[in-house]
Amino acid sequence: MPELAEVELARRLWHPAVGEIITSVDTHPKTRIFRDCPAKLLQQLLPHTTLTATRAHGKRLLFTFSPPITNNKSPITEVPLQVELHLGMSGRLYATSPDHRAEKHDHFLLRTAHRTLAYNDYRQFGGLKLHRHPDPWADLPPQVLDRAFTLRYLSALLDHRPRVALKALLLDQAAFPGVGNWMADEICWRLAAHPSTPVGKLDPAALRNASRTVCCGALRHVADRNFALAGTRTEAFAPGSYVHLVPPSSWLFQHRWKPGGACPTCKKTLSRATIAGRTTAWCPACQLL
Numbered sequence: 001m002p003e004l005a006e007v008e009l010a011r012r013l014w015h016p017a018v019g020e021i022i023t024s025v026d027t028h029p030k031t032r033i034f035r036d037c038p039a040k041l042l043q044q045l046l047p048h049t050t051l052t053a054t055r056a057h058g059k060r061l062l063f064t065f066s067p068p069i070t071n072n073k074s075p076i077t078e079v080p081l082q083v084e085l086h087l088g089m090s091g092r093l094y095a096t097s098p099d100h101r102a103e104k105h106d107h108f109l110l111r112t113a114h115r116t117l118a119y120n121d122y123r124q125f126g127g128l129k130l131h132r133h134p135d136p137w138a139d140l141p142p143q144v145l146d147r148a149f150t151l152r153y154l155s156a157l158l159d160h161r162p163r164v165a166l167k168a169l170l171l172d173q174a175a176f177p178g179v180g181n182w183m184a185d186e187i188c189w190r191l192a193a194h195p196s197t198p199v200g201k202l203d204p205a206a207l208r209n210a211s212r213t214v215c216c217g218a219l220r221h222v223a224d225r226n227f228a229l230a231g232t233r234t235e236a237f238a239p240g241s242y243v244h245l246v247p248p249s250s251w252l253f254q255h256r257w258k259p260g261g262a263c264p265t266c267k268k269t270l271s272r273a274t275i276a277g278r279t280t281a282w283c284p285a286c287q288l289l
């Protein structure tokens with residue numbers, strides 16, 4: 001499932017269209033991605049609007065468009081249109097030529113004079129929502145790299161739920177937005193803590209540092225490097241939504257699913273179990289906390 005770095009990469013791929021007018025919208029209206037927002041409504045409202053902003057928060061994307069207009073060119077409302085998008089398990093965004101012909105799993109295409117913005121999702125667990133509120137994300141919790149994710153804020157989170165397992169807290173999108181399974185394992189490994197450790201036993205400063213390091217590194221290795229690749233190829237996402245370039249072999253990421261995968265630091269064979277409902281890998285020698 002795309003985590004915060006893949007989501008940020010998706011945002012960057014559509015961002016160059018900011019300032020451009022949507023000339024037409026193509027959809028596969030019967031696909032499940034429109035279960036919360038009918039394709040017909042998007043086809044009615046989006047043409048002739050301008051994409052004005054793009055945002056990412058955790059695993060969510062938000063695209064803001066100028067207020068929709070009627071046939072006589074007057075705005076229907078003064079409130080901008082906000083389209084929230086979730087990539088689900090296999091969703092991916094890409095930008096391509098204005099005359100792009102829809103591929104099999106391209107369910108939502110926004111066309112401008114300069115490009116086509118495509119949302120492709122073969123498993124269709126992703127989806128769209130339409131917001132009319134000017135700031136639909138006003139109440140979302142801070143992300144790990146936000147200024148508001150202070151030591152004080154994190155300490156209060158740990159004090160509130162001291163007995164919860166570290167892995168479970170890391171996967172809680174209300175606490176660590178955008179952190180998913182592989183990033184949670186990476187944070188536990190860098191913290192030298194077993195994924196089941198109750199968070200009340202942890203040093204909040206060490207947890208904050210480890211989570212910031214993993215979030216920064218994921219953005220660098222996944223969002224930055226694959227975005228640079230998008231300049232030379234049409235897609236940064238490989239088929240099946242996974243990105244072409246991933247974190248290096250000094251990260252747990254490269255070893256966690258390999259049969260006989262070993263800890264990049266001590267070379268001991270990794271342990272595996274289901275923790276917090278997800279398959280988890282850790283080093284039995286390094287993660288003793």
Ligand SMILES: [Zn+2]
Binds near residue numbers: 265266267284
């Ligand atoms: Zn180790």
